[in-house]
Amino acid sequence: MSRRGPVRISIQNLQASYxxxxxxxxxxxxxxxxxxxxxxxETRVQWKTIGKxxxxxxxxxxxRQGLSLQDGLTAKTLRLNCPLPPCPLSFxxxxxxxxxxVSVRVELREDASCEEEFPFEIKTGCQPG
Amino acid sequence: xxxxxxxxxxxxxxxxxxxxxxxxxVEVSVRVLIGLALIGVGVNWMAGSIWKVAALGPSxxxxxxxRKDILLINELGPTAHRLPTVPPAAGVxxxxxxxxxxxxRNPDWGWMIGAAxxxxxxxxxxxxxxxxxxxxxxxGVIDGWVIGAALCCIPVAAWSVYRFFVRFxxxxxxxxxxxxxxxxxxxxGQVVDVFLRQPGQIRLQLLEVVLICEExxxxxxxxxxxxxxxxxxxxxxxxxxGVEVAEPFQCQFGLTVPADAMHxxxxxxxxxxxxxxxxxSIRGWPRFERDFPIIVQPxxx
Numbered sequence: 001m002s003r004r005g006p007v008r009i010s011i012q013n014l015q016a017s018y019x020x021x022x023x024x025x026x027x028x029x030x031x032x033x034x035x036x037x038x039x040x041x042e043t044r045v046q047w048k049t050i051g052k053x054x055x056x057x058x059x060x061x062x063x064r065q066g067l068s069l070q071d072g073l074t075a076k077t078l079r080l081n082c083p084l085p086p087c088p089l090s091f092x093x094x095x096x097x098x099x100x101x102v103s104v105r106v107e108l109r110e111d112a113s114c115e116e117e118f119p120f121e122i123k124t125g126c127q128p129g
Numbered sequence: 130x131x132x133x134x135x136x137x138x139x140x141x142x143x144x145x146x147x148x149x150x151x152x153x154x155v156e157v158s159v160r161v162l163i164g165l166a167l168i169g170v171g172v173n174w175m176a177g178s179i180w181k182v183a184a185l186g187p188s189x190x191x192x193x194x195x196r197k198d199i200l201l202i203n204e205l206g207p208t209a210h211r212l213p214t215v216p217p218a219a220g221v222x223x224x225x226x227x228x229x230x231x232x233x234r235n236p237d238w239g240w241m242i243g244a245a246x247x248x249x250x251x252x253x254x255x256x257x258x259x260x261x262x263x264x265x266x267x268x269g270v271i272d273g274w275v276i277g278a279a280l281c282c283i284p285v286a287a288w289s290v291y292r293f294f295v296r297f298x299x300x301x302x303x304x305x306x307x308x309x310x311x312x313x314x315x316x317x318g319q320v321v322d323v324f325l326r327q328p329g330q331i332r333l334q335l336l337e338v339v340l341i342c343e344e345x346x347x348x349x350x351x352x353x354x355x356x357x358x359x360x361x362x363x364x365x366x367x368x369x370x371g372v373e374v375a376e377p378f379q380c381q382f383g384l385t386v387p388a389d390a391m392h393x394x395x396x397x398x399x400x401x402x403x404x405x406x407x408x409x410s411i412r413g414w415p416r417f418e419r420d421f422p423i424i425v426q427p428x429x430x
Contacts, residue, residue: 020427049399052357053346056396058213087427088214091391094359095344096399124317124428 006036007106009116014102017121020086024061024120030106031075037109038072041065044103045082051096060085072109090121162254169250216395218314218424226324226381227309231405231421241296248289255282299414304328304374306407306419310384314424315403318388323366324381325407329374335410338367340384340403342391347398362387366405392427 013026024045032038042064048057061082080102091098100122105115224230258279265272307326315321325338342362348355367382384405394401405421 049396051346051399053348054398056398058396085211085213086429087212087392088394089392089427091394091401093344093391093401094361095346095357098394098399 006033028078039109040107042105158257166250224309227311229313231308234420244293248293251286251289255286302331317390328377333372333409336372340364345400393424
């Protein structure tokens, strides 16, 4: 959960670890402050590399929702449901890491935006569910 | 100057023309050879760069193409057979002893061609300069520039020829390496058999086979693009001293992929590469290495 500026973004039911091809099923809640109006909410499930090399990334789920003026004033709950790919697995190497996350980016009508990442892992051998 | 001399009808003029024409031919030859040498150096450098980029090629091809494609893959649902960011387990042939024969990367040809070109150019330059020095000396003139250039060329030519012959004889003596594997692609924790066949006509001081895993990253630094490679796993599979390969040396041994191994990964700038390396040490010769890239896939869940 985070509070960054005019929007509070939280996520529920996101596990710390998943197995390849598991179903990622969680709920995202976006609550604008009284002075803010949300225009779009973009949700991604993505991996990216972190380390010495230039960044690589891949997106396995992308959803972008535009909100009406009235909807943008109230809290919005989104259900995120997508199958995870078989790879790449989460990785902590010597030169780079592969990190999976659910990324939520909220754009406001006030020419501002905020983004929050909720990390998780994909690895073999972890307990399901 | 030469054209004016050709128009001179007398014999003395003709003699002088011959010397000047000979000198001009030498000059032109030297310039051409120097030019060729510089072109050769440039081509060699460019070929090396292209080779390196080609070596990174599969990673660029296997990089997650763009978000739309990945979305498309996921939206299609049945992705069971697709392994994004894992290079395809291609590049194997049917084996004779075990199921699959691995295809190696053999850099010997590139080295030999480079050594042959550089030795030819340097020997050519030395010949022309030597002939020119001898020619001017026989006329009673000592051309210090030509003699100095010829003397400088001697070690370069000798070194180039030595390198070429070492590479060539090594290539002939250390024959093609054949590596076969009982199962492919590999998975973390898997145990497989590996068969090695090494023909040749020389006694090897040491024959060694190792399984390695390398992480490599490419990053921009100013206007340069740099690649850093780090070997994170090195597992000796086979090692024997004093190997006779006159009758092809053959052996079979086991390979265990580490259970906690990261699968092969290839993105545009970051990469995990597994390789089996067969190396041989021969007394008085450079160390020979043959690389056999392999694919380790994630365990099916």
